[in-house]
Amino acid sequence: MAARFHRPDPRRTVVLGIAGGLTAVFLSAIGMVEEFIKRSLVDPEVVLGYVTIALVPFVFAYVVARPPPVREGIAPVRPGPLTLAAGAVAGLLTASVVSLFVVITTEVNVRGVLQNVSPPLLETLTFHRGVGQGVVWLLVGGTLIGAGGAAVHLIPARYRRPVVLAVVWVLIFGLLQVLIAQIFRGLKVGDTVNPFLYKGSRGLTIHGAITVWIAAFLIALSLEGQREAMRRRLAEATPAVRRNYMLVGLAVALLILAVTPQILGNFLSEVLDLAGIFLLMALGLNIVVGYAGLLDLGYVAFFAVGAYTGAVLTSPSSPEWNPAFTFWAAIPFIMVAAALAGIIVGTPVLRMRGDYLAIVTLGFGEIARILFLSDALKPYFGGAQGIIRVPNISIGPVEFVTSQDFFYIIYALAIVLIYVSWALQHSRVGRAWMAMREDETVAEVMGVNIVAAKLQAFIIGAILASLGGALFAHKIGSIFPHSFNIVVSITVLMCVIVGGMGSIPGVILGAIVLVGAPELLREFSEFKFLLYGALLIFMMQMKPEGLIPSRQRAQELHQDEAAQDAWLRREALGDTEPEPAK
């Protein structure tokens, strides 16, 4: 049975086309396009501002032209001429909305309200060709880009992913020039590779970009066929073999971690240190939110308790009382203080669920910050002046001073806490948490002591965060109450949700990407929370289980396709008998 051509829904095409236009106008009006226009990705013409604005019609057209998902009982369709046409129409509509915006704002000055809609922005949007000619360029460009987005579906399935991935890699190489150039320098090949790839600080060279694309394409293509095979091999492997794979993977990971600070240099190690501290917190919050299902919006409180306990105990100039312990001697006290804080926060919220719990913990987070800031506790915590002169950490005669040194301490602790998380997940209490998350009442009928399980989650989560806080205090060398605001809680929660609740690899990825990337992409820092919000909405809509879900769902997701294949086969054989009932 020959598959029919796909006929995209006209109404959806129009709606998404206009939505794309509004998105592009929004990105322009908040100043993103202007901000990004200065950043060159590939010399001389490809600048981030234009890439951003071009991505809008591209992505919307891609979505418009996407064939319906494979389902049982519905014959698959294949993309055809109408696919391209729909993409072009969507792109044209997107460009029309932008054009309308350009024409209107040229005539009417809206800068009183939209401060960023400046003459330079309008010049950018019209490619410095004046309104008349610029609008023509916009419309033609939008149509072509829209058709291009739709054309992705025409690429044979085998090549589609590699082609797109390779383009993404070119953009990444352009965006992360600082990081990548440093890696090549660290590997001692910077002198030869960097001048070839990059043109000063103006992004990739043309031949550099082409090289990256080809290399990424070939690698992705060769991996494409093997992904399935590798997954199957892993699934079929005996536990002993799987353990060997794990050990090899672990050894490689440790080796990479061991050389990372040397390769990355001081600045990039600093970025990874920060990401690492958030990783420690995210691992803790993953236990509270991911395992036990208790939404805690005031998690920063425990981070602050750890930081302050550590600082008071170790700093020679902490007010009132300064035993000037070493970091290592302070650790047990920090953990006890955090456990107490966990009990203090945990006990009153034992009977609360869901939204109420979230709001109350939000309050606790603020209370902690205000207490540390308060005059009443100033003799102990220094109020707004905070605590300074938190000493460096040392092991015997070795003192950890630079961010490269700190990297080892932070990630060594991270490895320990990853192991702890993993062990907890597979323990009896881990099962109790997960049962509680699924259905608190029934978990109780199974004999789970809900009160104990909730308190355990709060206490262990608090201890993990406090260790992160203590390292933070030693790393920065001084702490102030304003470092412990709600933004920290939200960032950690983002790491857990985006990475995948309850999934350790997900949390690691979440922390590295969400905390590390904004530090590297300075252009984005102004829009960090806008992007966090957009990412959160996108994730909740499209991938609520996170980037790396806690359990492999591949099998389930493929069941739909298998069912459709079976249905098609029956159709082809003219077998009209219904499937035997189970």
Added chain:
Amino acid sequence: MSTDGQRREPVLELRNVDTHYGQIHILKHINVEIYPGEVVCLLGGNASGKTTTLKTILGYVRPTRGEVVVDGERVDGLLPSMVVARGVSMVPENRRLFKRMTVRENLQLGAYQRKDKDEVREDLERAYALFPRIKERLDQRAGTLSGGEQQMVAVSRALMARPKVLLMDEPSMGLSPLLVQQNFEIIQRINGQGTTVFVVEQNANMALSIADRGYVLQTGEIVLADSAKALLENPEMKRAYLGELE
């Protein structure tokens, strides 16, 4: 089935239990006795206090007067988890499996209170023998099973606690006639293997057809208590609960 159980000590007993929700008097002087090996049903319409009875046994609700006794030991006032540890387990209404967890994990949670790992393994084998279907589905998420299979898992999960008495909350609720039939067959099978079962049910015909004895609850009071056979014959019962028209 044991009709001579009367001479033994009851495994679960409610003695003169009163329960209040705030000012509202829900259960009024409830007396229930369940002897080892029996199937006993508690019948009653909506808002008659059936669910409150179960909540009182499990410790979700504390009785204002009276005692709940499991195997000679008072359990009223204990936390639900402690009541479960003393040998009461429940198949909740609508099964309520942990849908996103695997069948295996569901069964493991049933044995959450137990420390005797070897015997837990034996009980798992027994569950597979009772329901061979379960063994094929062990690593599947419970939510992906069919209704009948979910019922098997729910019963097995409750049995994994090795309960002295198994409570079943509305096993016929919201199920097709075929599944209801299947459900009651399951109850008979596990009772045949020695499990004492206390069924709380609206479907009086079905419940009495498998029970040894029955209690009828009406607005918080036990209005009838007799053998199942006698209840099926009882004219008042026929009129009010068995749906027979004179």
